[in-house]
Amino acid sequence: MVIGIIGASISGLIAGKRLAETGHDVTVIEKSRSLGGRLKTVELDSLNLDVGLTHFDVSTNTFGTFVKQQLEKGSVQKWTKDFGLYDGMEVFDIDPNSDSRQRYTGTNGLQSLAESMSRWVDIKSEEQAGGLTYIGPDRGKKRSWMINLTDISVFECDAVILATSAVQAYGLLQTAQNRTESRRIIRHIDDIRYDGCFSLAATYDSQEVPDWKGIECEKSALKWISNESSKLDTDKTALVIQSTPDFYRKHAQKSEEEVKEMLLEEASNIIGSWVLRPQSTHIENWKYFKTKNPINEYFMELELEDAPLALIGDYLGGSSLENAFVSGYNLSEYWNKKYTEVTA
Numbered sequence: 001m002v003i004g005i006i007g008a009s010i011s012g013l014i015a016g017k018r019l020a021e022t023g024h025d026v027t028v029i030e031k032s033r034s035l036g037g038r039l040k041t042v043e044l045d046s047l048n049l050d051v052g053l054t055h056f057d058v059s060t061n062t063f064g065t066f067v068k069q070q071l072e073k074g075s076v077q078k079w080t081k082d083f084g085l086y087d088g089m090e091v092f093d094i095d096p097n098s099d100s101r102q103r104y105t106g107t108n109g110l111q112s113l114a115e116s117m118s119r120w121v122d123i124k125s126e127e128q129a130g131g132l133t134y135i136g137p138d139r140g141k142k143r144s145w146m147i148n149l150t151d152i153s154v155f156e157c158d159a160v161i162l163a164t165s166a167v168q169a170y171g172l173l174q175t176a177q178n179r180t181e182s183r184r185i186i187r188h189i190d191d192i193r194y195d196g197c198f199s200l201a202a203t204y205d206s207q208e209v210p211d212w213k214g215i216e217c218e219k220s221a222l223k224w225i226s227n228e229s230s231k232l233d234t235d236k237t238a239l240v241i242q243s244t245p246d247f248y249r250k251h252a253q254k255s256e257e258e259v260k261e262m263l264l265e266e267a268s269n270i271i272g273s274w275v276l277r278p279q280s281t282h283i284e285n286w287k288y289f290k291t292k293n294p295i296n297e298y299f300m301e302l303e304l305e306d307a308p309l310a311l312i313g314d315y316l317g318g319s320s321l322e323n324a325f326v327s328g329y330n331l332s333e334y335w336n337k338k339y340t341e342v343t344a
C-alpha cells in the first residue's frame with residue numbers, strides 16, 4: 001500500500017519504519033523543518049540542548065527493546081544519580097536507592113532518536129497537511145485518499161495515519177467528515193485537552209557546571225530544571241528550565257522576553273543568582289505539552305475496508321514518549337498482519 005503519515009513524531013516514525021520494512025511505500029508529511037515533534041533539540045553555543053522532552057523512563061518490553069538497541073548504538077545513555085527535589089523552600093538530594101526509576105536521555109540531543117528512524121521512509125518536511133479527501137470505492141484509477149497540502153498540491157495514498165496531537169487530528173478529520181465512522185472518532189477525540197508549558201534553554205559563560213543533573217520542583221512556577229551539560233562532554237554550563245502548566249496558562253500571552261525573565265527569576269530562587277546572567281537563550285512555547293485526559297486504547301481506526309485511516313500518538317494509551325512509541329508500534333503490528341498479505 002502507499003501510506004501517507006501526517007506528523008514526523010516518534011509515533012509516526014516508528015509506525016512508518018515498521019510498515020516500510022514489510023514492503024509498504026511510506027511517506028511522512030511534516031509541517032516543520034525538523035523531525036521529532038516534541039522531541040526537539042536546539043543548538044546553542046555549539047551545544048545540543050533538549051527543549052522538548054529532556055529524559056524518559058521505560059516500563060514496557062516493546063519500548064524497552066527499542067531503548068536497549070539505542071543504548072547499544074550509543075544514541076541513548078542512562079542518566080543516573082544526582083537528582084534533586086525543590087520543595088518550595090530548599091533543594092534536597094533525591095536518594096538514588098529510594099528512586100527506582102531508571103532515567104534515560106540522548107547522547108547528543110533526543111531529536112536524533114527520531115531522525116535515526118527516518119531513513120526507512122520518504123520525508124516531505126515543511127509540508128503542512130490542510131485536509132483529507134476520501135475518494136472511496138468508485139474511484140477509477142485513483143487511490144482511496146488525497147492528503148491536501150497547504151501549498152495546494154496533493155498526496156494520493158491508499159491509507160492515512162494521523163500521528164499528530166489530538167487537536168490537529170480533529171481538524172484534519174473534520175475535513176473528511178463525510179462518513180458516520182469519522183464522526184464517531186471526532187466525537188471521541190473532541191474531549192481531549194492539553195496542558196501547555198514553556199521551555200527555556202540557557203548557556204552560561206565562565207560558570208562552573210552544577211554537580212546535579214536535574215531538579216524536580218514543587219510549589220514553584222517551575223516544573224523541572226535540567227542540567228543539560230551533564231548529558232554532554234562539555235565544561236560549559238547549559239540548562240533547560242521548564243515551567244508548570246499553571247504558569248503557562250497565566251502567561252501564555254506575554255512576550256518571550258517577559259516570560260524569559262520570569263523563568264530566570266524563579267530559577268535564581270532555586271539555584272542561585274548566577275542564573276540571571278545567561279550568555280545565550282532560546283525559548284520554546286509548547287501549546288500541546290501533555291494530554292490531560294488520554295484515551296484508554298493505543299490507536300483508533302476508521303473501519304473502512306477500502307480506505308484505511310488510523311490515529312496514533314501519545315494521547316492514545318497515556319501521555320508519555322513511551323505511549324507515543326507503543327501507539328505507533330502497535331498500529332504497525334496490526335496493519336502489517338492485516339494488509340501485508342494483500343500487497344505481497
Ligand SMILES: Cc1cc2nc3c(=O)[nH]c(=O)nc-3n(C[C@H](O)[C@H](O)[C@H](O)COP(=O)(O)OP(=O)(O)OC[C@H]3O[C@@H](n4cnc5c(N)ncnc54)[C@H](O)[C@@H]3O)c2cc1C
Nearest residue numbers: 007009010011031037038052053129164313314320321324
Ligand atoms: C517540554 C516537554 C517535556 C516533556 N517531558 C516528558 C517526560 O518527562 N516524559 C515523557 O514521557 N514525555 C514527556 N514529554 C512528552 C513527549 O515528548 C511526547 O509524549 C511525545 O514526544 C509525543 O509524540 P507523538 O508521536 O504523540 O507526537 P508529537 O511529538 O506531538 O508530534 C506531532 C508531529 O505532527 C506534526 N504535525 C501536526 N500537524 C501537522 C499537519 N497538519 N501537517 C504536517 N505535520 C503536522 C507536528 O509538527 C509534530 O512534528 C514532554 C514534552 C514536552 C514538550
